[in-house]
Amino acid sequence: MMVVTSAIPKWIWHEDGASRLQHVLSRELHLDRGEEKVRLFVAATGHVEIVWDGVVVGQLEEHPAHLASFIRIDAFPDSIAAGRHRLELRISCTEPMPIVDVNVHLQERRVGCIGYLEGAELWLPTDERWDSAGASARVVCLLGEEPYGDLENGPDWFVRGGYGDIGTKPLTDYGIVERSGIEAIGRTNGVLSLSGTHTVQAELPSVRRNERHIFYHLRKQQEWAELRAYQERAGLGEAPWIVLEMDAEYNMRFRVHNDSGRRATILWNGAESLTELERYAGCITESFPVDPGGSFTILPQGMRYVRFCLIGLPGEAFDLRIRFEEVGVMLEQIGQFGSDHPVADRIYHTSVHTNRICHQTGLWDGVKRDRLNWTYDFYMAAKADYVLWNDFSVLKRTILELGHTPYGYWMNSIPAYTCWWMVNVWDYYLHTGDRAFVLEIKPALERHLRWIVHHIDPETGMFVQRHQAFIEWVPMTEEDAWHTLHAVLAIALSSVNRLNEEIPELGLAASGIKRPTIPSAAFRSSPSLITLMLGAESGCLDEEQERSVLSGIAVSDPVTPLSAFWLAERLAATGKTEEGWAVIERVWGRMLEEGATSFWESVTLAPSADFHHSLTTYTAYESYRISLCHSWSSTPVQWMSRYILGVKPLAPGFAKIAFQPRAMPGMNRCEGTVSTPRGPIRVRWEKREDGRLAASIEAPQGVEIEYGSMGERILLR
Template sequence: MTVMNLKVLPKWIWHNEREKRPATVFSLKFVIDRELLNVSFHASFTGAAKVRLNHSLLVEKEEEASNIDGWMRIDEFPQRLPAGEHEIQIDMSCSKFIPIADVNSYLGDRRVGMIAYLEADNHWLPTDENWMADGEIATIICNLGEEPFGDLDNSPDWFVCGGFGDIEAYPLPDINALSAKYMQAEVANGVAILTGKSSRNLEMISIRSENLELFYHLRKQTQWKKMREWQNTLDLSNTASVLFDLGKEYNSRFYASNVGRSSVKLLWNGAESLEELNFYEGCITEWMEIKAGQTEWNLPQGFRFIRIFIFEEQGEDFQVNLKFQSVHVGLRQTGMIQTDVKVVDAIFDVSAHTSRICHQIGLWDGIKRDRLNWTFDFYLAAKSCYYLWEDHKVIRRAIKELGVGTPYGHWMNGICEYTLWWIKSICEYYFHTGDKSFLMEMREPLKRHIQWVEANTDLEKGGLNVQEGILIEWTPLTQTERLVSLQAIYRMTRKDLMRIADELQELELDFQWTIAWLKEDEFLADTHLLATKVLGILSGYVSKGKAIEFLDNYELQDPFTPLSAYQLAECYSLFERHDEAYNIIKTVWGGMLEKGATTFWEAFKLDSGSDFHDELTTYTAYESYRMSLCHSWSSTPVQWICQTVLGVEPVDTGFATVRFNPKPVGGIRECHGSVQTPNGIILIDWHLNDNDVIHANIQAPEGVTVLHTLSNGC
C-alpha cells in the first residue's frame, strides 16, 4: 500500500454566487518568515485567467475548454520568494460554463471553478477557505477528483488519495506479460522490466479539449477516440510492444521508470477485454514521454489488459521498468464465506472484488466508464456493501451528493424512478446500519424529494402520474411495461417510507402517497419481460398464488440484465425456493465466470459468441464494447449468499435481531463465514452430517439477538 503525503489537498473554489458571477477576483495573502526556494505554482480553471503576484501581472491565459484538462504550471511564477508578505491574485472570467443536463443536474452548483497550489521547499499553499473571492471568503465548489472536473493530468502521484483523502494505492504483484514484440519483458516481484532496441521515434500528437463536457469521463473518451483514430493511421507492426494481463480488472495506474540513456515515449491502450483492446474505437489511448533517469505515472483508469508501444531514437537500447497499482478506497473486509462448493466461493469473492474497486470518490457504477453517481446503480451496489465492509462512508457520500444536489422539480439523473430508488437507498441504509444521525442530516433533502414525488402523485387514481423519463431496465421495455413497473417501485418505496416514518418520528415525514390499484395480470403478461414480472411480485401487486405459479413454470431467457436476474432470485427465495434462486445465480454469475470474468458485468446474455463483450449491448444508446465488464450493481449475490447460505437475515433495524436459518443449496455440505453488523461481526459455521441434518453454530456480538430456526443452533 502506498503511503500518501499528508499535505492538505487543494479544493475547487469560486464566489458564493457561482455562475451568476462569471468574473471573479481570487486572492490570497500570506506571510513567510524565510526565503522560499524551488517555488512552483500550478492551477486549473474553467475560464480565462490573469495571474498576478504582488500586483504584478505574470501571465494571462485565454479562455479554453482545455484549461481544466490538467494542472498548468505557471512558468512565469518566480522560483524563489523572499521572506515577508505576499499576495497571489487571479482575475477569472468565464463566458462558458460546464453544461448541465437532467443526468447531472445535481452538479448544478459546480459549473465554474478554480483550483491551484503553490509548492516550495517545506512550504505548501492550496486553494481552500483561506482564499478570498471578490473580497469575500471563497466558496468550496467541490473536492479534488469530484465530478464534473474529475482527475487532472500532471497530478502529483500522491493526489491519487482524492479529495476525501481515503483512496489508497496497492501494488499489483501478479501481472503477466502475454506477448512481446521486438523487446524482452521479464516480470518479477511485481516489476516488469522491458528491454530492447527501438526501431523508430515518433512525434506524438497532443489532444486538447475543445468543449466543456458534462462530466470527466465524457471528456476523456472524446480525447481517447481522437488519439485512437490517430493511432490507427500508424503502421506499428515493427514497433517494440508488450501486452500485459493484470490478472483481474482494476482501477489501475502504473509507474514507468526510464533506466536507459535517452528519452522514451510510451503509447498505450487499456481495456477490459482483448476484443475491446483490439477493436473498440473508444478504448483508453494515452501516451507519456519519460526522460532518461526519470519516472512518470498515469491517472488511474479501469482496465485489465494493457498494450504498450515504446519509441526511442532509432538504434538506442532502452530499459523501462513498470510497476502497477490498484487504486480504491481503503476498505476492511469483514464479510467472508468459505464452502466446499468452489463456484459459490468464487461468486462471492468476485462480487467482493467488484464492489471493492468501485469504491472511489463515490460508489461508481463501474470503473471503466462515467463516474457520476447513478442512483439505481449504487442502490443495488449497496446491498452487498452492508455485508462486506466495516465502513459505509462511500454510500453516505453517494446518497448525500445526489440528495442535496438535485433541486426540487428534478428527478434523480433525469429518470423518474431513480428518485424512488434514492429514497429506498436512504431507507435501506438506515435499516441496515441504524444510523439515525445520517438520516437526520438528510432530513431536508429527503422531505424535498418526497414532496416532489407527491406533487406527481395522482391522489384520486393513485400512483405516479408520470409518462416520460421512465427507464426501469436496460432491456427494451414497452411503454406499458414501464408504466406498471414504475407503480411497483413506487409501492415498494412507499412501504419503506411508512416504516421509517414510524421508527424515526423525529424526521417528521408527512406524505400522502396513494397506491394505484393494478391487476396482477398487468405484470405477468406473456409478452412482458422479466423486469416487469419480478417487480410486480416484489411489490406485492402479484398475489402469492400467482407468483408461485409463475416462478414454478419460468425458465430464464434473454433479454435480461444481472439486476432483474438478481430480483428473480429474490422472488424465488421469498417463497422458499432457494435451490431455484441458487440456480439463477449460478447460471448468470457462474456463466460470467465461465467466460473468464474477474469482475461482474453490467449485462449478460445466455446466448453469446466468443466476442461476448461486443454482443452484450442491450440498450440502444450504447455502442459496441461500451457495456461495462465491471459494474457494482452486479455484486448483489453477496447479499443473497449471506442471507441464504450463511443464513443471517436482519429482522430489526441495525441487525439488532437476526434470523439464523442457513440453507445447504447447490450441494454445499460445509460452510463457514462472517457477516458485518453495526455491533460487530457475526461468525457462522455449519455442516451437514451423514443424515443430511444441519449442525450449526453462530456467534453474535453483544447487542445482536439471534432467532434460531435450527434445533441444534447455539
C-alpha cells in the same frame, strides 16, 4: 512559516457560484525565510490573471484544456523573499460547465478554480481559507469529483483524492500475453523491466480539448477515440510492443521510469478484454514522453489488459522500469464466505472484488465506464456494502451527491431513480441504524418526496402524465415499463413510511399519499421478467399469485444481472431458495466461464466466440463499450449472506436478525461472517448424514436472534 502538508487542493469559487462569473480569490501568507524553486499551478473554468504582491505576473487563458490539467504558470517568480505576501487570482468566466437533466445534481459545480503554490518548505493549496470578496471562498467540490474528474500534471500523491481516503497497493501478479521486439523481465517486487532498440519514430498528435463535457469519462472517451484512430492509421506495428494481463481487473495506474540516456515515448492501450484491446475503436489510448532519468505516472483507469508500444529514434536503445498499482478506497473486509462448493466461493469472492474496486470518490457504477454515481446502480451495489464493510463513507457521500438534485428534476433524469434513492435511504437505515445521517438528509428527502407527490394523481396514486420509464436494459413494452415504474413508486412510498415509523422526528408527509392502484393482471400477464419481479417486490402480487408466476419462470436470454438478482431474491423470499441459487449459479457462473475476474454490466447466456462483443444493453449500446466491472452485479454477496449463511436483518442496525441457514445442492459445509454496526456475526454449518444442518452462530451482544420455523431441518449447536 508555511510548510508542506498533506492538504490536497479543492475546487473553490465565490459563494454566489455561477451567478458571479467575475471575482477575485486571494490568500495572504507570511514567510519566515525566503523560498526557492517556487512553482504555481492552476486549473479553472475561466480566464485567470495572477497577481503577486499587487503586480500582474502571469495569466491562464479560458480554455477547456485548462480544466483537465494543473497548468504551471511559467511567469510566476521562482523565488520568494521572506515577509508578507498576497496572491490574487482574478477570474473571469464566460462559459461555465454544461448542465443538463442527467447531471443537474452537479449544478453547484459549474464554475471553479483549483491550484497550489509550492516550494521546498511551502505548500499553499486552494481551499476554504482563501478569501473571495471579503468572505471565505466556497468549496465547489473536491479533487477527483465530477464534472472535472482527475487532473493531469499533479503530484503522484494527489491520487488520494479530495476525500483523502483513496490508497494504492502494488500489483505484482501479471503475465505477458504477447511481445515483439522487447526483452521483458519481471522482478520479484513486481517491477517490469523493458529493454530493446527503437525501430519507429513518430510524432503523436496532441489530444484536442476544445469543448466542455458533462462528465469526465465522456471527455476521456472522446480523447481515446481520437488517438486510437491515429494509431490505426499510422501503422505502428513495427515498433516494439508488449501486451500484459493483470491477474484481475483493477482501477489501476502505472509509473514508467526511463533508465536510458534518450527520451522514449510510450503509446499505450488499456482494456477489460483482449478482444476489446485489439478491436475497439474507443479503448483506452494515451501517450506520454519520458525523459532520460525521468518518470511518468498515468491517472488511474479501469482495465485488466495493457499494451505498451515504444516509439523513439530508430537504432537507439530503450531501458524502462514499470510499476503497477491498484487505486481505490482501501476498505477492511469483514464479511466472508467459504464452503466446499467451488463455484459458490468464486461467485462470492468475485462479487466482493467487483464491489470493492468501485469504491472511489463515490460508489461508481464501473471503473472503466461510467465512473459515475448512478442512483439505481449504487442502490444495487450497496446491498453488498452492508454485509462486507465496516465503513460506509463512500456510500454516504454517494447518497449525498445525488440528493443534491434540485426540486423540479428527477435524479439522473429518470423518475424511477428518484424513487430508488428513497428506497436506498431506507435500506441504508435498516442495515446501519444510522439515525443521524438520515436526519442530516431530511431536507433532501422532503424535497424529493414533494417532487414525486407533485406528479401523482391523489385519487389513483398514479403519475399524472407519462414519464420516461427506464427500468433496466432488457426491452419491455411501454405498458410494462409504465406498470413497473409504479411498482418502484410503491416500493419507494413503503420505504418512506418505514422511515417515518422508525424515525418519527423525520415527519415526512407520506401518510396521505395513495398507493398506486395497478391490477395484478398487468403484472401476471407481462412477458418482462423485471416487471414480474418488481410487481412481486412491491406487493402488487399477493403470495399466491407470486408463487404461480414464479413456478413457470426459467432464466434465459434476454436477462441482465439486475433482473436475475430480483428473480433469485423473489424465489428465496417465497421459500424456493434452491431455485434462486440456480439462477445465481447460471448467470454469474456464465461470466466465470468466460474468465471473469469482476462481474459485468450485462450478460449473454448463449455461448459466443467473442463474449465481450456479444454483450448488449439491447436499447442503448453494445459490444466493447459494455463494462466488465459493474458494481450492480455484486448482489450475490448479500443473497448468499441472507440465504446460505442465513443472516437477515429484521430491525435497524441488525438489532434483531432472522437466522435460517440453508445448504445449496452440492454444498455440505459453509462458514462465513456478516458485517454489522454492532460487530461481526459468525456462522458455521455442516450437513449431517441425516440431511440436517448442524449450525452455530456467534452474534455481538445486543443482537436479538429469531430462529424462525426451522423445524427439524437445523440442529443448533
